[in-house]
Amino acid sequence: MRLTLILLSPLQRQGGNFSTISRISSYLTSHGHRCLMEDPKMFQSVSEFQAFLHYKNVDLVIGIHAYRSGCLIRASTVPSILILGGTDVNEFYKDINKLSVMTEAVHNARYVVVFGQSMWSRASSLWPEIPSNKVKEIKQAVITKPSSSFCLLQYLKSNNHIPAATASLRNITVFLLVGGIRPVKDPVFLIDKFSEWHREDSSVYYVIIGPKIDAEYFGETFWPAVKQSSGVIYIPGLSKEDTHAAMRDCFSLVNSSKSEGMSLAVLEAMDMGIPVLARRVTGNQDLVQDRKTGLLYDTPQEFVLQARSIMSTPEQREQIVARARAQVAQHHCYEAEGHAYMSLVRTALSEPC
Incomplete structure (x- = not known):
């Protein structure tokens, strides 16, 4: 049966x-379903959203982020x-009004x-009353196309x-x-220490790629720090393919x-x-085991x-890379992720309201 789904x-x-x-x-569409991707910001109210669902004859809604969706x-x-996104349960819960919305959702x-x-x-600590069988773990898949x-x-x-005379990436370490x-991404966390390192070793660079999401933070905190720091480079958001190419060319993420x-x-x-060199926080520790599949740190x-x-x-480096690749291949497969969501969609629709 062909379903119509809204993906928020x-x-x-x-x-x-x-x-x-x-x-x-992509996965659900490839299996014959009609998927409409929408940004929650496009709807001014719940009633407008409900009218849209009725007009499109939507069978199921899938939404990322417990507050925004x-x-x-x-x-x-x-x-x-x-689908919980991360910042919702790690940051947004601190606002009692946002937590109330997330709890209802x-x-x-x-x-x-x-x-x-x-x-x-x-999730269990925020909503201990939710039955454990209502929470499903589906690991994110990954597809890279540099x-x-x-x-x-x-x-x-x-x-x-x-310097224009730089002949090869072998002459610098990015x-x-x-x-x-x-x-929440705290891109300034390492800037001072990195700039100090660059002054000692001019071949070492810190490159930050990403779109400006918080304009106030960008203008008051991030950009002033970048401008005054040697060896620190900011590149506004690139396409996914170009970002993957930049990853391919760097020494470490x-x-x-x-x-x-x-x-x-x-x-x-x-x-x-x-x-990968990742800050030692819980979400990163789900992926990175120190000196096994990456490196963890607490301070600059x-x-x-x-x-x-x-x-x-x-x-x-080669041992870490090999183990990390094997972990991704085993646990973060596109087909496995897609199959898990397909199964969950069927189960959700088979249950009575």
Whole structure:
């Protein structure tokens, strides 16, 4: 039976939520279902959303983020599946009004999806009354398609970020952070220490790629820090393919987030054989085992120690990369993710209201 599904997510193309909802849509569409991707911001009220569902004869709603999509899902009369995004249960819960909205959405949804054990624990602590069989763990899949036309070295040279005479990426070491510029990603966390390191070793660079999401944070905190820091380079959001190419060309991917659900950028780097240096927070620890599938750090000082360590031990780097790739291949497969959502859709629709 061909179903009509609404897939709710912030639709900023460089965002992890967009990548996740796009994969789910692609899988369900390939199996004959009609998927309509919508941004929750497009609807002014729950009643407008309900009218849209009726007009489109929607069978099921799948939404990412317990607050952003939850604002609509909380009162939906159409069966729904709510996917927790990370910032909802790690950050938004601190606002009592947002927590109230998320609680209504969680209660109204047929199922709640989490990406990993740490997110499951967060959900259980916020909503202990929710039956455990209502919460389903579906690990994020990862698909990487680096652009063949984008070269990080040429980009940095043509924009005068590095000396024009730099002949090869072998002459510089690029640590790359990928993520939207906003407080929770904490892109300034390593800037001072990295700039100090660059002054000692001019071949080391810190490159940050990501769209401006929080304009106030960008203008008051992030950009002033970047402008005054040597060796720190900011690149506004690139296409997914060009971002993957930049990952391919860098020495290591960096994550400095204050909290994470499951970082898609970390998964993408692991899939492409790029070592990950990630801040020691629960979501990252679901993916990265220190010195086994990546490196973890708590402070900027520890970051530099870990970075120097992997630079000086190529054999350790190769072992970490191999184990990380094997982990992604085993647990973050596109077909497995798609099959899990397909099964959950069928189950959600087979249950009485």
